[in-house]
Amino acid sequence: MAKAFDVRKQWGFTTIAIICFVTLYLPVILLVIYSFNAGSSVAIWEGVSLRWYRSAWENTQVQEATIRSLVIALWASGISTSAAVLAALATTRVRPFKGYSAVFAAINQPLMVPEIVTAVALLIFFAGIKVQTGYTGLAYIIIAHAAFCIPFAYLPIRARLTGMDLSLEQAAADLYATPFQVFRRITLPQLWPGILAGAMLAFVISLDDVVITEFVKSAGQDTLPTYMLGQLRRNITPEVNAISTVLLGISVTMVIAFFFVSRIKK
Amino acid sequence: MIEIRNVSKAYGAGKSRFLALDDVSVTIRENEFFTLLGPSGCGKTTLLRTIAGFVDPTDGSVSMNGEDLLKLPPHSRPVNTVFQSYALFPHLTVRQNIAFGLEMLGKPKAEITRTVDDMMALVQMTAMADRQTGQISGGQQQRVALARALAPKPKVLLLDEPLSALDFKLRKDMQIELKRLQTETGITFVFVTHDQEEALTMSDRVAVMKAGSIRQIGSPRDIYDRPAERFVADxxxxxxxxxxxxxxxxxxVAQIKLPSGKMIEARAVEGATGGASTLAVRPEHATLGIAQDALMAGTLKNIVYFGTDTHYHVDLDGADSFVVRAQNTPGNKLDFSVGDAVGITFPPQVGQVLRD
Structure with a gap:
């Protein structure tokens, strides 16, 4: 009897897999380890210490950038999730129409257009508005983030909607619920895990964006990632490692939570 | 009273165009248990959903007591549906499910509580009032779905194969239960099923459907004893x-000549014509005897025992096979064995000459 094809038995498979995982995770592991370095180098180990976490915590620039990042991420995820709910309803609860694929592509456009192109376009666009209005607040960054976060919020919400039993909404309509009541009383209570998952994903994506933020921000509007980028140009201390480790912790927690929330049964 | 006039529903276009409903006209009377019976894909569910408002017909009109139903969205139609999948709201309790329609109608709280209590008693679910719908059995879910649809006291209740997910014993009980509810509430039931026995035992009238059109409408006895065409008889x-x-x-009344050359009277449906035709005879309407003086003669091929009755498979001389069903009552033991020459007889006006 011929042996069944087993990809694990193929020559080099294990080696390639190990190389991939090492390349992916070793630098991150080193970054985390050196965040606890007692010395001020990111390459020479001098013992364990929480010195750089304390230093980051007490750094007013880091404090301001963190608060700014969180404010932007909250607004951006809120706006993009609301828009994504409407977009998901419009693309799953209507009859198939001509140009459906085009609409779908348009919603997911930020996933396809190179980020740097969006960034340059926004820079020029917002520059014009800044000149006209004189407004230079955080709204520019929030709007830019909300826009590119929409597909990330949209996809889990849409997945939830398409997986939903349509006869529930019909049953509600049959029992005299108006379309709005159907949404309020039947669709929304079942959709919330999808909405929560979408919002969390959007939050994480906004929190760690560099390219668009770097182009759109005005002076003194550093977010945590752009602040870190700025630091790297000067002298690198393990403080950057410490901030990165905290960001990593937040992202991993959110992604794990996203995973569980999106698996909640109806 | 629901009037369905020349209703058609087409899906797709061009070559892939498909008529789910093909010029259907039917009047469903007040307080009637009306059944749409047919094989899957015959359009019975599409017709039900047209009444409920989930299907927009391509052509034709649907009205209830003179009011045009097609102008109303589903939530404004005075009909309620029991869905095949039950479609109970999973995030609500049994009580909240049953109360849903009444709440949407804006009934006062006290009235809602009273009606919901009545409904739960009617379907014997009072003990389960605060359970989540995922925590009750299929039969119980079915009863909740029924109570939920009955609670707003609709003029017409639409039932889409509500018993198909239940096991045999429970289904028998629910058939009797449904019939009792219909009689007690006086609500018109429009019931969709592919189960002919269900249709015969419960209905006041049955509409047999095939390929998007109604082939015959009549009482269960009419449909069974006087099928108009081969499809219905089969x-x-x-x-x-x-x-x-x-x-x-x-x-x-038709005079017919059997393949054996013997003449007999048979019933004919309207539209039956002279010449070559087909006669339908129910197995229990014929009797087995000796070949002499019988209407048709043949050889006994097989005897199948079913407990309540026995089926005798006979190869007719020079024609097809014929099945005779005899009740196994005490003393009614036919003394034939396989291979015997036998005769088949049935009384005049028992056979039915079919339309095609």
Whole structure:
């Protein structure tokens, strides 16, 4: 009897897999380890210490950038999730129409257009508005983030909607619920895990964006990632490692939570 | 009273165009248990959903007591549906599910509580009031779905194969239960099923559907005893089909010549014509005897024992096979064995000459 094809038995498979995982995770592991370095180098180990976490915590620039990042991420995820709910309803609860694929592509456009192109376009666009209005607040960054976060919020919400039993909404309509009541009383209570998952994903994506933020921000509007980028140009201390480790912790927690929330049964 | 006039529903276009409903007209009377019966894909559910408002017909009109239903969205139609999947709201309790329609109608709280209590008592679910719908059995879910649809006291209740997910015993009980509820509430039931026995036992009238059109409408007895065409005779119960010559038709009585050459009177449906035709004879309407003086002669091929009755499979001389069903009552033991020459007899006006 011929042996069944087993990809694990193929020559080099294990080696390639190990190389991939090492390349992916070793630098991150080193970054985390050196965040606890007692010395001020990111390459020479001098013992364990929480010195750089304390230093980051007490750094007013880091404090301001963190608060700014969180404010932007909250607004951006809120706006993009609301828009994504409407977009998901419009693309799953209507009859198939001509140009459906085009609409779908348009919603997911930020996933396809190179980020740097969006960034340059926004820079020029917002520059014009800044000149006209004189407004230079955080709204520019929030709007830019909300826009590119929409597909990330949209996809889990849409997945939830398409997986939903349509006869529930019909049953509600049959029992005299108006379309709005159907949404309020039947669709929304079942959709919330999808909405929560979408919002969390959007939050994480906004929190760690560099390219668009770097182009759109005005002076003194550093977010945590752009602040870190700025630091790297000067002298690198393990403080950057410490901030990165905290960001990593937040992202991993959110992604794990996203995973569980999106698996909640109806 | 629901009037359905010349309703058609087409899906797709061009070559892939498909008529789910093909010029259907039917009047459903007040307080009637009306059944749409047919094989899957015959359009019975599409017709039900047209009444409920989930399907927009391509053509035709649907009205209830003179009011045009097609102008109303589903939530404004005075009908409620029991869905095949039950479609109970999973995030609500049994009580909240049953109360949903009344709440949407804006009924006062006290009235809602009272009606919901009545409904739960009616379907014997009072003990389960605060359970989540995922925590009750299929039969219980079915009863909750029924109570939820009955609670707003609709003029018409639409039931889409509500018993198909239940096991045999429970289904038998629910058939009787549904019939009782219909009689007690006086609500018109429009019931969709592919189960001919269900249709015969519960309905006041049955509409047999095939390929998007209604083939015959009548009481269960009409449909069973006087099928208009081969499809109806074949779909409902077992039938023997015999090729015959119709020599004369007077009203609903036809003179026919059997393949054996013998003449007998048979019933004819409207539209039956003379010449070559098909005669339908139910297995239990024929009797087995000796070949002499019988209407048709043949050889006994097989005897199948069913407990309540026995089926005798006979190969007719020079024609097809024929099945005779005899009740196994005490003393009614036919003394034939396989291979015997036997005769088949049935009384005049028992066979039915079909339309096609």
């Amino acid at each position: 779909f409902i119960g077992d039938t023997n089909f015999i090729p015959v010559e119709v020599s004369q038709i007077a009203g609903t």
